[in-house]
Amino acid sequence: MWDVIRKTAEENGLVVAFVVIGLVMLVSGVISRKLTFGRVHGSAIAILIGLGLAYIGGKMSGGSKGLADLTLFGGIGLMGGTMLRDFAIVATAFEVQATEARRAGWIGAIALFLGTVLPFIVGVCVARAFGYSDAVSMTTIGAGAITYIVGPVTGKAIGASSDVMALSIATGVVKAIIVMVATPMAAKFLRLKTPRSAMVFGGLAGTVSGVSAGLAATDRRLVPYGALVATFHTGLGCLLGPSVLFMAVKFFAGK
Structure with missing residues (x-):
């Protein structure tokens, strides 16, 4: 069962990345509303969580790209790359x-x-x-x-x-x-x-x-x-x- 999940995740890395980021944003939003009463925006909390996950990923893999160094979360490297970043910035206009x-x-x-x-x-x-x-x-x-x-x-x-x-x-x-x-x-x-x-x-x-x-x-x-x-x-x-x-x-x- 685990092998099937791992293989599916590796073949659909970008989808897994969206799921992970979505969960992080969901948790960040809850923390923002419940603990800070909206005074600290969820995006700021999400960045802190992201930095923590990057540190954990780097420690586990011994690499330099955080979670993206783990095969299961390789799609995060693509999602966090310059292509989607620049697309998101341009889209705001x-x-x-x-x-x-x-x-x-x-x-x-x-x-x-x-x-x-x-x-x-x-x-x-x-x-x-x-x-x-x-x-x-x-x-x-x-x-x-x-x-x-x-x-x-x-x-x-x-x-x-x-x-x-x-x-x-x-x-x-x-x-x-x-x-x-x-x-x-x-x-x-x-x-x-x-x-x-x-x-x-x-x-x-x-x-x-x-x-x-x-x-x-x-x-x-x-x-x-x-x-x-x-x-x-x-x-x-x-x-x-x-x-x-x-x-x-x-x-x-x-x-």
Whole structure:
């Protein structure tokens, strides 16, 4: 019986991945409602559960891809890959009304620029405070503070070590979780009530996953608008990280 289940799961890896993620989201939703009374969104809890499962999978398999290293859960590697990720990000734009998107105007563009540069500066300062003094390491960790995708992309382009790139990813994940958890709590203070305010917030926050989950816990109608602007952070960060931002850090660091 077990052999039949294992063989079926291995031959239908993507289906198994959807089932596993669905169960994780179900459990996360219950925990969010019952234990935090909706104050912590289920997506943030799901990420913590996912990190825990990845750690367990890595320990059991001795690999580096978490549960995806286990044959039974190999489909999670495909589901969590760049193809479906980019599809999900692009899909958020289909719910955006063009008339509302245009209202962001220059404010949205300025928010996007500030949301790229300010987290980078914070990330660089944190890296320096923890003993990283070379421009490559500081730039890579600072880029990770923009998003956890920009960090490794920048690090690969400028020759950072794998350890530093891992730190940049961790920095971006921590930022995403903070945005997820803090957005519903600060929504009233930030006046997140309109598509325009959501786009400005998405530009300043910068993390698609964090913005999407945070706005979903605040007002689901605002999710596409916040995610639309936040999506541009990946492209803008990947352009500025290995070029302008790296040269700026190198100029001030001197090495």
